[in-house]
Amino acid sequence: MATTKAPIGEKLAKITQQVQGSQAWNSIFRPGSIFRKGYSDSPRNRSYVIMNSVLYHLHPVKVKRHAVKVSYTLCLGGLSFFLFILLTVTGIFLMFFYRPTAAQAWDDIATLKSSVTFGLLVRNMHRWGAHLMVLSVFLHMARVFYHGAYKAPREFNWIIGVMLLQLTLLLSFTGYLLPWDQLALWAVTVGTNMMGYTPVFGSQVRFVLLGGKEIGTDTLLRWYVLHVLLLPFVIVIFMAIHFWRVRKDGGISGPL
């Protein structure tokens, strides 16, 4: 064991070189990736950061300078999307501890709060995040209106946005019933009674929504599936179109 520090350092450097030169490594990281040769600041590398990332290439390589100002967008659209991701993550956590039946739902939440590590915190985050998302989507819509960003060529994207607002409200509302406490039951009773007054199809609409004549365990299952599967599925499709159209319609609007 007569090895000194220097050979170890050299060995490490050699291993690093071998790994970075290997076919496996180069098959994972695309040409220009910072994991191939490290990052040095140059216009070329700045472009590669965006182009080589599956996450970031939602963005163009370059954006208009005013689009970067926080005072122009207030980050509201991005925050809405971020909150959606936050809600997905916390929601998946909650699904591990929840059964959507009238007999078990309330007990599951009570257990989650008292006995599950971080259960209370994650439930709180899911709840407050949901309210925050409704607020940020609403404010995003107001911001877009006040900047006239719904005008040609962005008319269609505005309509997609209005649909996203409705889907957000529906997601929030379907989640409202799931704790199966007094607040959930009666808030949903008020809401669905209102929908029952839809002209012509009122009682049918209400029957489909409730999965019966009255709110019960069938309603809970129905709204659970809507909340965790159907509505997220639909909203993700609409979000994809929304983001794609932002790029296709020439990026962010303005400047004023």
Place this chain on the structure above:
Amino acid sequence: MTEVPEHLRKRAEEAKAKAAAKAAAAAGGDATETTPAAAPAASGGDAAGASKIPAHLLERSKSARDKAAGGGGTATALAEKPSGGVPVIAAGGPPPLVTGPGGHTQRLLTVVKSGSIQDVKATPQDKVHTWPHLLVVEFGAALLCTAFTLLFSVWVNAPFLELANFNQTPNPSKAPWYFLGLQEMLTMFHPMVAGVMVPGMGLFVLGAAPFIDKNPSNKPEDRKFAIAIMTVHLMFWATLVMIGSFFRGPGFNFVFPWNKGIFFDL
């Protein structure tokens, strides 16, 4: 051309202005002492301006002409080259009689500026790289948002009331806050109007906004009416939600929160 960075464009403009100032200064100085390049450039400046041929091209053709006429030195070799090539071409067909004016084998017919044949945006757009400029802002916003949600969740617990009970209606029963504007309207209108027609029409008009508002400008001073209408509606809605949330007590009767307390759960 559309994506010339602002700082490069500025630098180019400064360099151009500097060169122009230098040329002007040289022309204005002692005429006999001026460098051979500066004098033709200054004198040819007016001609170039009139014929729209860049000054340096005029200067080049003029000097080439002079060289061809005067002969001698390297210029002779260049000028003689075309005439030396004549026999080779002659085999293919009738030989070009002479080279063009001033001994040229090729002539500059015109200089077409890119703007006249291409759709080039007149003003370059000011753009910045998404990394790091935008991503840093987005990361900061996401971080703040997470921190806020996390801290708020640590300190404030989400409401969780007793088990749902069909036989015990809470008084008042309220919808989620974003529907409280609708519930508030229920006190004034038939449920079909308040719960279905008004929100339905509202959403329809909202979606149709780009087709109703034909004004192409996005400047606030040009669209006072649209802004006023939207602000009135948003405030109207916000007021209804506020009243529904904080000013409605048992029996959904109007109360002041500072007298009777707040009957509201998020």
